Amino acid sequence: MSLRRREVDVRGYRELAEELRQRIDDGEFASGDTLPRIVDLIDEYNLSRQTVRDAIGVLADEGLVVTMGKGGTIVRNRTRVRIPLNRYTRVLAPGGSKGPWETACAQQGLDGQxxxxxxxxxxxxxxxxxxxxxxxxxxxxxRRRYALIGSDDVVQVQHAWYPASVADEAGISGDRKIVGGVFGALTAAGYAPATATEQIESRMPTSTEATQLKISGKVPVLAVQRLTKAGDGQVLELLRTTAPADRIQLTYDDLPLL
Structure with a gap:
């Protein structure tokens, strides 16, 4: 029986969290929707303000919603983006229109930007x-970048560093977006990326990362460090990326074992 229909005066915040979680899972509140206001939930469930706040806090800690102050409580987009290793090789040729993130998203019908x-x-x-x-x-x-789905759903925060001389020659020193991605620009300048080494760890976000990614500080993130080198061993780029652990799936298909 729904919590809303129970004639019980004392209900815990965990019961309310379960009820709201079920309504989200059932599609009553879709990604991007705003949950009813706290005052409306108080009236609907006959609960105290603190109980409602605590229930919403549980959902935020689980990554189901994000609280936006006066903007209300928003159901969080949890669409998972599959990111294959071959996203790099597909954007090495100069003149393309999409970088690695945009390419990976496009393969899944997502508007990656x-x-x-x-x-x-x-x-x-x-x-x-x-x-x-x-x-x-x-x-x-x-260069600091946001990898988005659509215009405002930040899925990754990227911090990238390049030797200044390499960046200048590749034409990536300005503040504009690099159409086709940085790898294509490096290749065109004679600095073709040859190898990429990635290190991945799971941890809790910093307060700054939580704000940028619009998540609770209790939602784990994946932190990926990538080091890209040219064929002669010169390091071209150090990239550090942070993303909610429930939003990306890193895949490494058909890697040679010998």
Whole structure:
């Protein structure tokens, strides 16, 4: 029997969370929908404000909803994006119109977009220059990007660093989006990516990451670090990506075992 129909005066927040979870799973509230206001849920379920808040907190911690202050409580998009390793090789040729993220999304009928958030010339931090094989303090080109589905669903936050001279030659130093992706631009400039090494870990998000990804601080994220090298071993890019663990599926098909 639905919680709304029970004639019981005392109900716990976990029961309410289960009821709202079921309504979301049944499609009554779809991705992007706003849940009823707290005052409406108080009236509908005859519960205290704190009980309703606690129930919504449970759903936010589970990644089902995101609270937007005066914007209400929004049902979170949990569409999972399959990201195959071959997304790189498909965008190496210059002149293409889609980068790796956009290519992976398009294969699943999703409107993947890449948004440039910040570009700057920086003196590299020791851990970054060390990964790039450069002397400490070397000038780098830093690019922060959002990988989105549609215009506002941020699925990944990407931080990328390049040797400044390589970035300048490849024409990726500006704050514009690189049509066709950075790999195509590097290839056109004579810096064809040859190998990519990825390290993946699961952890809890920082407060900044949670805000950027519109998730609760209790939703785990996958943190991926990718190091891309040219055929001669020169490191071309250090990329660090963070995404909610329930939004992406990294796949590595048919890798050679010998």
């Amino acid at each position: 890449m948004k440039v958030v910040h570009v700057a010339r920086v003196d590299g931090l020791d851990d970054v220059t060390n990964e790039l094989g450069l002397p400490p303090g070397s000038e780098l080109l830093y």
